[in-house]
Amino acid sequence: MMIHVQIAKHPHKPLNLKLKPLTLFFSSSSSSSSQQQQQISATCAVSILTNQRSKSRWNTLHxxxxxxxxxxxFSQITLHLHNKPHLALHFYQWTKSKSLCHHNLSSYSTIIHILARARLYSHAYNTITTALLTSTPFKLFEILVNSYRDCGSSPFVFDLLVKACLQSTKIESSIQIVRMLLSRRISPNVMTLNSLIYRVCSKFGVDLGYEIYREFFRLDKEKYDFSHRGFRVVNPNVHTFNTLMLCCYQNGLMDKVEEIWGEMSEMKCDPNGYSYSLLMSAFCEGGRMGDCEETWKEMRKKEIEPDVVSYNTIIGGLCKIGDVGKAEEFFREMGLVGIHATGSTYEHLVKGYCSVEDVDSAVLVYKDMLRKDFRPDALTLDMVVRLLCDRGRVDEAMEFFRSGVVKFDLVPKEKSYEALIKGLCFEGKMEQGLKLQAEMVGKGFEPNSDIYEAFIDGHIRQGNEEIAEALRRETGSSCSWKGAIRSPFCHEVSSCQH
Structure with a gap:
């Protein structure tokens, strides 16, 4: 589809207030007399809207x-309310609420332009989304282009159309509309292009997103003609590069993150704190903590104040390699500079202490996290529970386990159940172990041979050799064990399944 109407260079040129049929973008086969009748009707409606009190105008009109x-x-009337955009909006809303106009693309486009021109962007955007329910994005784009000059519109109207297409997941339509705009030497603003690039990366992959970035920012200069008078080249900003780096990071393309960082530097675009966080995250994922710390120093040297994301990034990286002491230094520094830790900060530290098997510090940080009402994830709970069980602190582990399930509605990992059951059996608490094992099965986890051995060892410690021997035979049988322990000597168990 080719549209040959060029958009005005001066979108806010005063409108011609002489009432006339808008034949440029409203197709009509009306005779001259019917057109005159329409003009008289429109003139009367405009007079009522502009001259009568707000309480009476609507009843009079009706x-x-x-x-x-x-x-x-509707379009004739609305155009003559262009200097009263709020009144035009109320007129449109009134016709919608009273079902007094069967709006089509022409009438929608008029009110969209009036609202966009007056910077009533949210209302213009909502009207675009309504119009898209009755038409394709390309038809709406065409009528918006053809009616642009007569409505004295703003170029941002096309940004709103692209955003509405993205919101309704019409990503391919957004791409084509931007291409048609660029072919007319008009570019959406950088924020719109950034949103489009992110959506393309998310749906079609980083490679296509990167190609779209190169195309829409006209970076391959040999492909494009910049000589046309008035053509404004939109340059990528720091959020553009952050978007690309984030998408690369989310897709595990750590080398590509560094590559885009280099491209940002080449284009003389200054990174912000989030840019540094993304680069440091990529280094952490690659185990390059030395490069991560050097990046941190560079950020501070440039007097870019780190935010909570930056601190969480380097704390997480240090905890991942077991350098929890240095991670604690950054944690204390956060407090000193007035940055409040988040749940992620505590998660990193708990996992770090668990990885170096410092159970007391892990428990201390975990309790502090709960005291501040941060919600732990299931993996953190699992690590704490297992470490406590390994240290023989089964009751304490059980307390954490129950609080995670009851208070935070966490779904425990299979390893949590296994560690607790082993610990309970080791302490001779066979009945509690059996109840927990039944709960485990209810969560969809099947007991394994290690749990079987834990029950056997527990019965042996209590001198129940016959039960232990029965369980050994059970282990060697071909019958799968899916419920509680199946044993003829284990009379307290009533939930045997075969």
Whole structure:
């Protein structure tokens, strides 16, 4: 589809207030007399809207126009309210609420332009989304282009159209609309392009997102003609590069993150704190903590103040390699500079202490996290529970386990159940172990041979050799064990399954 109407260079040029049929973008086969009738009707409606009090105008209009307005009449009236955009908006909303106009793309486009011109962007955007329910994005784009000059519109109207297409997941349509705009030497603003690039990366992959970035920012200069008078080249900003680096990071392309960082530097675009966080995250994922710390020093040297994301990134990286002492230094520094730790900060530290098997520090940080009402994830709970069980602190582990399930509605890992059951059996608490094992099965986890051995060892410690021997035979049988322990000597178990 080719549209040959060029958009005005001066979108806010005063409108011609002489009432006339808008034949440029409203197709009509009306005779001259019917057109005159429409003009008289529109003039009367405009007079009522602009001269009468707000409480009476709507009743007067309804009484004079009980059958409402056709889309052409609506557009004629609305255009002459361009200096009163809020009144035009109320007129549109009134016709919608009273079903007094069967709006089509022409009438929608008029009110969209008026609202965009007046910077009532949220209302313009909502009207675009309504229009898209009745048409394709390309048809709406065409009518917006053709009606642009007569409505004295703003170029941002096309940004709103692209955003509405993205919100309704019409990503391919957004791409084509931007291409048609660029072919007319018009570019959406950088924020719109950034949103489009992110959506493309998310749906179609980073490679296509990167290609779209190169194309829409006209970075391959040999492919494009910049000589046309008035053509404004939109340059990528730091958020553009952050978007690309984030998408690469999310897709595990750590080398590509560093590559885009280099491209940002080449284009003389200054990174911000989030840019540094993304680069440090990529280094952490690759185990390059030395490069991560050097990046931190560079950020501080440039007097870019780290935010909570930056601190969490380097704390997480240090905890991952077991350098929890240095991670604690950054944690204390956060407090000193007035940055409040988040749940992620505590998660990193708990996991770090668990990885170096410092159970007391892990428990201390974990309790502090709960005291501050941060919600732990299931993996953190699992690590704490297992470490406590390994240290023989089964009751304490059980307490953490129950609080995670009851208070935070966490779904425990299979290893948590296994560690607790082993610990309970080791302490001779066979009945509690059996109840927990039944709960484990209810969560969809099947007991394994290690749990079987834990029950056997527990019965042996209590001198129940016959039960232990029965369980050994059970282990060697072909019958799978899916419920509680199946043993003829284990009379307290009533939930045997075969």
């Amino acid at each position: 009484s004079l126009y009980p059958n409402g307005f056709n889309p052409i009449d």
